[in-house]
Amino acid sequence: MTMKLYFSDFFRCDVDDLEHYGALDVSLVADLPLFIDPFLIFNSRKPAYQGLHNEMIRYLRFLRDKSQGGPLPDGLTKSWFTFSEVKQNWLGYSFTGNNGRGLGPKFAKALRANLTTVFRNFGDETITKGSHIEKLCLIKSGVGRDNISDFATNLIKNYLLEYTQKFAQQSIDPRLLKKIYVEKVIFNWTTETWESHAFLLPWTGQDYVILTPEDILTKDDTWISQSDLVRRYEHIASSVPNEQLRWNLDNYFRAALPKKPKGELHTQEEKTNAVVSVLERFPEILDWYVKNREEDGTAAVKSSHRKVEETKTLFIDQVSQLVNALERGGFYQPVKDSYESSIERVKFLKKTIEDNDGYRFFYVDGEPIEREMDLQLVYRLTWYATPFEVDSEVNNGRGPVDYKISMGSADKSLVEFKLASNTKLEQNLGTC
Secondary structure (H helix, E strand, C coil), X not given: CCCCCEHHHHCCCCHHHHHHHCECCCECCECECCEECHHHHHHCCCHHHHHHHHHHHHHHHHHHHHHCCXXXXXXXXXXXXXXXXXXXXXXXXXXXXXXXXXXXXXXXXXXXXHHHCCCCCCCCCCCCCCCCHHHHHCCCCCCCHXXXXXXXXXXXXXXXXXXXXXXXXXXXXXXXXXXXXXXXXXXXXXXXXXXXXXXXXXXXXXXXXXXXXXXXXXXXXXXXXXXXXXXXXXXXXXXXXXXXXXXXXXXXHXXXXXXXXXXXXXXXXXXXXXXXXXXXXXXXXXXXXXXXXXXXXXXXXXXXXXXXXXXXXXXXXXXXXXXXXXXXXXXXXXXXXXHHHHHHHHHHHHHHHHHCCHHHXXXXXXXXCCCHHHHHHHHHHCCCCCCCXXXXXXXXXCCEEEEEEECCCCCEXXXXXXXXXXXXXXXXXXXX
């Protein structure tokens, strides 16, 4: 039996066709840890992408203008500011399946607040080459990296659906396709409402699937991000051409840092909080930071390409090889219960790694996996097609554990991952 893990497995299409088309061969078992980065859309020379970015900014300007007119009826707020997660693209960090939280009332409130305060000039910037929706997550305001990626995905959803439909009609058996009406796809500027539209899409039997071009994806963080701004803050602040603003930034930053005894250094958290305070007081520095990132757009493309290739190597190429090796060795044969199954899997995997060069599946470019969440995702992918339920981040009463393996209410076992380099490994083993 051939294990089905990826889009190409489920829809019997050639991996080379997907690669040539430019689409990521997503897993239909668990989300792959990649995100849409709006900067890659902005920075692209493709006319289609430039049009997408212009439409995203046009919509945000529309929201800004509507927000400045006073309170909005709940119905309009829900229609214009809230969106469901586009789970059908199978991207993000949901270890079990592909369900996420979406962009609900909390996001809508934060977005409206941003557009009427520190981002009043959104869409009308003069320092940067263009506007960027990532600016909305540069200040602690309830709009984070995942929100930005989800928001961008919703705003370009029509493009992604047409992109998927085109590939499906060219390369997938029509019997595996289904006509689907998708909500909130096209914004009607005349009626100021979101409209539904029908598409012929790959159908798993439970839901449709959306393909995403690799060249707009990245991992870990977007090119324009708060963490990057904090790292570059001193350089950005010192390069601002306005001398008075430079002095104000330095003075306010120093005042925002907590007082320390002589010789005691500030923590990274204290520095970050001070930077955020400066940004809230002088939001114009955000445009100087964005300008700096715009000027280094080539590096953004190279960085995202490297991250996507590393992700494909680990979570697609090597996991596929690992699953095939485990399948040949009987790894997927069910045993008596979840505990015994988990133990036997650990023993089998240990033997595979130590005796059969299986360790190579946990290396990328000669370097071992260094993040527990990446190891957990590899583990989740290898449990597919077993009779057990595999749930992540389960709270067993003593705090969350990485996985719960179960078959019915009377058969449950808990699995926790720790890298050998984890400083709390000894402590965790002591509490077992």
